[in-house]
Amino acid sequence: MKNLLSLAFLFPALVSLAQDSTVRKSDTSVVNPRYEFRGVWIASVDNIDWPARGQYNVDSQKIDFRRQLDLHKANGMNAAIVQIRPAADAFYPSPYEPWSQWLTGQQGRAPLPLWDPVAFGIEEAHKRGMEYHAWLNPYRATFNIAKSSITPGHITKQHPEWFLDYGGTRYFDPGNPDAQQWVVSVVTDIVGRYDVDAIHMDDYFYPYRIAGKEFPDSASYRKYGKGMEKSAWRRSNTDSIIVKIARAMKTTKPWVKFGISPFGVWRNKSQDPDGSATQAGQTNYDDLYADILLWLRKGWIDYVTPQLYWEIGFARADYTTLIDWWATHAYGRHVYIGHGIYRYYENNPAWKQKDQLPRQIELLRKYPSIQGSIYFSSKSFERNPNGWNDTLRLNYYRVPAEVPPMPWLPSRPGSEQ
Numbered sequence: 001m002k003n004l005l006s007l008a009f010l011f012p013a014l015v016s017l018a019q020d021s022t023v024r025k026s027d028t029s030v031v032n033p034r035y036e037f038r039g040v041w042i043a044s045v046d047n048i049d050w051p052a053r054g055q056y057n058v059d060s061q062k063i064d065f066r067r068q069l070d071l072h073k074a075n076g077m078n079a080a081i082v083q084i085r086p087a088a089d090a091f092y093p094s095p096y097e098p099w100s101q102w103l104t105g106q107q108g109r110a111p112l113p114l115w116d117p118v119a120f121g122i123e124e125a126h127k128r129g130m131e132y133h134a135w136l137n138p139y140r141a142t143f144n145i146a147k148s149s150i151t152p153g154h155i156t157k158q159h160p161e162w163f164l165d166y167g168g169t170r171y172f173d174p175g176n177p178d179a180q181q182w183v184v185s186v187v188t189d190i191v192g193r194y195d196v197d198a199i200h201m202d203d204y205f206y207p208y209r210i211a212g213k214e215f216p217d218s219a220s221y222r223k224y225g226k227g228m229e230k231s232a233w234r235r236s237n238t239d240s241i242i243v244k245i246a247r248a249m250k251t252t253k254p255w256v257k258f259g260i261s262p263f264g265v266w267r268n269k270s271q272d273p274d275g276s277a278t279q280a281g282q283t284n285y286d287d288l289y290a291d292i293l294l295w296l297r298k299g300w301i302d303y304v305t306p307q308l309y310w311e312i313g314f315a316r317a318d319y320t321t322l323i324d325w326w327a328t329h330a331y332g333r334h335v336y337i338g339h340g341i342y343r344y345y346e347n348n349p350a351w352k353q354k355d356q357l358p359r360q361i362e363l364l365r366k367y368p369s370i371q372g373s374i375y376f377s378s379k380s381f382e383r384n385p386n387g388w389n390d391t392l393r394l395n396y397y398r399v400p401a402e403v404p405p406m407p408w409l410p411s412r413p414g415s416e417q
Contacts, residue, residue, distance in 0.1 A: 031365060032398070032399035032401075033365070033401055034401060034402060035371065035401060035402050035403070035404040035405070036078075036371065036372045036373075036401035036402075036404065037078070037079060037303075037334070037336045037371050037372025037373065037374070037403055037404055038076055038077045038078050038079065038372055038373060038397055038401060039077060039078070039079035039080065039081050039131075039133070039336065039372070039373070039374040039375070040072050040077050040079075040080060040081065040374065040375045040377065040378050040381070041081045041083070041135065041374060041375065041376045041377045041378065042068065042080055042081065042082045042083065042135075042377065042378040043083050043086075043135075043376075043377050043378070044082075044083040044084070044086050044091060044100065044102050044103070045083060045086035045087065045102065045137070045143060046086075046102065046143065047102050048377060048379065049068070049377050049378040049379045050064060050065055050068060050082075050378065051064060051065075051102070051103065052064060054105075056103075056104055056105050056111075058111055058112070058113060058115055061103075061117070062115075062120065065117075065120070065121060065124065066124055068378050069124055069125060069128055069130065070128075071381060071382070071389075072130075072378070072381070073128045073129075073130060074389075074393055075381065075389050075392045075393045075397060076392050076393055076396070076397020076398065076400065076401075077130065077397070078129065078130055078131065078400070078401060078402070078403055079125075079130055079131040079132075079133060079197075079374075079403060080121070080125050080130055080131070080132055080133070081133040081135050081200050081374060082118075082121055082125075082132060082133070082134065082135055083135040083136075083137070084117075084118050084121075084134050084135065084136065084190075085097070085134075085135075085136040085137060085186065085190075086100065086102065086137055086140070086143065087100075087137060087140045087141060087142060087143045087148070088140070088141040088142075088154065088155055088156070088172070089101065089102075089107055089154075091103055091117045091118060092116050092117060092118035092119070092190075092194075093110075093114075093116060094186070094189065095189065096155075096182070096185060096186050096189060097154075097155065097186065098151045098153060098154055099111065101148065101149040103117065105149075106149050106151075107148070107149040107150055107151045107154065108149075108151030108152075108153065108154075118134065118190075118194055118196075119194065122194060122195050122196065126195075131197040131198065131403055132195075132196055132197055133196065133197055133198040133199070133200040133257075133259065134190055134194070134196040134198070134199055134200065135200040135201070135202065136186070136187065136190075136199065136200070136201055137201070137202060137204055138172075138183055138201050138204065138205060138241065139171045139172040139174060139179075139183070139204060139205060139206075140169060140170075140171060140204055141154075141155065141156050141163055141170045141171055141172055142156060142169060142170035143169060144168060144169065145165060145168055145169065145170055146168065155182065156170055159178070159179075161176075162176050162178060162179040162182070163179075164215070164216050164217060164220075165216070166207055166210070166213070166215055166216065167207065167210045167213065169207065171207060173217060173220050174205065174206060174217075174234065174237040174238060174241065174289075175217055175220035175221060175223075175224050175225075175233070175234070175237045176220055176224075177224070180237075180240060180241045180244060181244070183241060183245070184241070184244045184245055184248050187199055187245050187248060187249065188248045188249070188252055191248075191249050191252045191253050191256050192252050192253070196256060197256065197257060198256060198257035198258065198259050198302075198303075199245070199249060199256065199257070199258050199259070200259045200260075200261065200305075201259070201260050201261070202260075202261045203261060203262050203263045203284075203288065203290075203307060204288075205238045205241075205288055205289060205290045206234060206238065206287075206288050206289045206290075207288075208282055208287065208288065209282055209287050217234075221233060231286070231289065234289035235285070235289045235290075235291050237289070238288075238289050238290050238291070239291065239294065239295070242260075242295050242300050242301065243300055245258065246258055246300045246301065254409065254410050255409050255410050255411060255412045255413075257302040257303060257406065257409065258300075258301050258302050258303075259301060259302060259303040259304065259305060259336075260290075260292065260295065260301050260303075260304055260305070261304075261305040261306070261307060261338055261374070262284050262288075262290055262292050262304065262305075262306055262307065263280075263282070263283070263284050263288060263290075263306075263307055264280075264306045264307045264308045264309065264310070264317060264322055264338070265278050265280035265283045265284065265317060265322070266283060266284050266285055266292055266293055266325075266329070267283045267284070267285045267286060268280055268283060271283065271285075271286060272285075274293075274329075276321060276322055276325040277318075277321050277325075278316060278317045278318070278321065278322065279315075279316040279317070280316065280317055292304060292306075293329055293331070296329070296330065296331040296332075296333045297331045299332075299333070299408070301333065302333060302334065302406055302408075302409065303333060303334035303335070303336060303371075303406075304326075304330075304333065304334070304335055304336075305335075305336045305337070305338045305374050306322065306326050306335070306337065306338060307338040307340070307376070308322050308323060308326075308337055308338055308339070308340075308360075309338065309339070309340025309343060309376070310322070310340075311343075311348070311350035311351060311356055312350075312356065312359055312360065312363075313350070314350070319360060319363070320363060323337060323360075323363055323364055323367070323370070324367075326370070327367035327369045327370050328369070330369040330370075332408075334371045334372075334404060334406065335369060335370045335371060336370075336371060336372045336373055336374050337360070337364050337370060337372070337373050337374070338373075338374050338375075338376060339357065339360060339373055339374070339375050339376070340376055341357060341375050341376065341380045341381070341385060341388060342376055342377060342379075342380040344380065344385035344386055344388075345380070345385070352386070353386075354386045354387065354391075356386075357386070357388050357391065358391060358395075358396065361373065361396050371404040372401075372404065
């Protein structure tokens with residue numbers, strides 16, 4: 001994941017849309033699906049989206065969260081994916097982990113007056129007819145070893161043997177069964193206590209490789225490897241945490257969805273005949289040790305949101321190529337495409353093109369096995385990049401859509417799916 005409404009933007013954006021023949025032409029071909037997932041990531045790590053850096057006043061935090069939901073609801077969104085556990089910390093009163101430094105300024109410091117941002121967020125999202133997906137980073141424990149605020153009671157202090165340092169960040173050791181069980185317990189607690197619609201995890205299982213540095217899990221491999229090849233052992237560890245979380249969720253509240261947002265490339269075709277025609281420098285399977293296709297085939301997860309943050313025509317990882325690949329590897333589960341609208345703010349000509357996002361939406365709508373989109377991230381919408389807020393609210397998302405049902409899940413008690 002990467003960081004990055006005003007009515008003043010509305011009129012000029014409409015003029016630019018009217019003048020852009022490519023966008024105008026695409027307007028006539030827009031369909032209005034009854035079911036379509038339309039979500040936005042709201043990142044809390046390093047105060048990317050919410051709360052704003054230094055904004056520790058509770059009333060101000062509430063006002064800003066409502067404002068962001070109102071913006072996204074107006075744009076046609078029907079789901080918010082809210083980061084509530086960015087680094088073995090909590091945006092809610094947790095019996096396991098301390099209050100987050102990004103909520104109160106110091107890890108372990110409770111908000112004053114005391115409140116529960118997750119309970120509040122769920123209520124506000126549901127009030128607007130939006131789903132609330134609780135986004136957790138599974139294995140990041142200390143965001144920045146040199147600078148992060150860490151309370152003495154933090155799990156890294158209580159069980160230092162569960163953790164490994166890599167690239168200035170401290171991670172749970174994915175090969176340690178006790179570390180895995182801790183994460184499962186955290187998830188079970190959230191699902192049990194809150195009316196979340198889903199648990200959502202991002203792409204950070206094993207961390208992205210750093211050139212010339214091997215992830216320091218040799219001791220764990222010697223202890224738990226059981227003669228397996230190291231890469232296969234690492235993948236088995238990631239499989240294990242997914243299975244354990246899925247089972248715990250289904251035992252606790254079987255109607256709650258489990259979604260993963262992986263890096264956009266499973267494997268390159270040069271590595272595997274079933275891979276995509278891409279040239280990604282790192283892949284889920286070979287570098288992050290996340291076999292997403294296995295999880296889909298086995299039904300361990302309910303949806304996948306590949307982060308297709310590349311533009312149409314990008315040589316090494318073309319959006320068009322990858323959307324076709326993911327559409328044919330859904331295995332009956334839902335696929336929501338992750339769009340990198342934050343890239344408008346980068347020095348990349350492709351993302352300055354007004355038709356980049358409309359073309360991406362039109363492409364995904366051609367595939368029945370793709371059910372929608374999630375956008376990274378909330379803050380990126382605030383300046384109406386390329387007039388895309390208007391493109392969504394006046395065109396592609398003008399007609400509201402329902403969140404696609406998942407027939408393999410039981411209905412929430414008291415509701416119909």
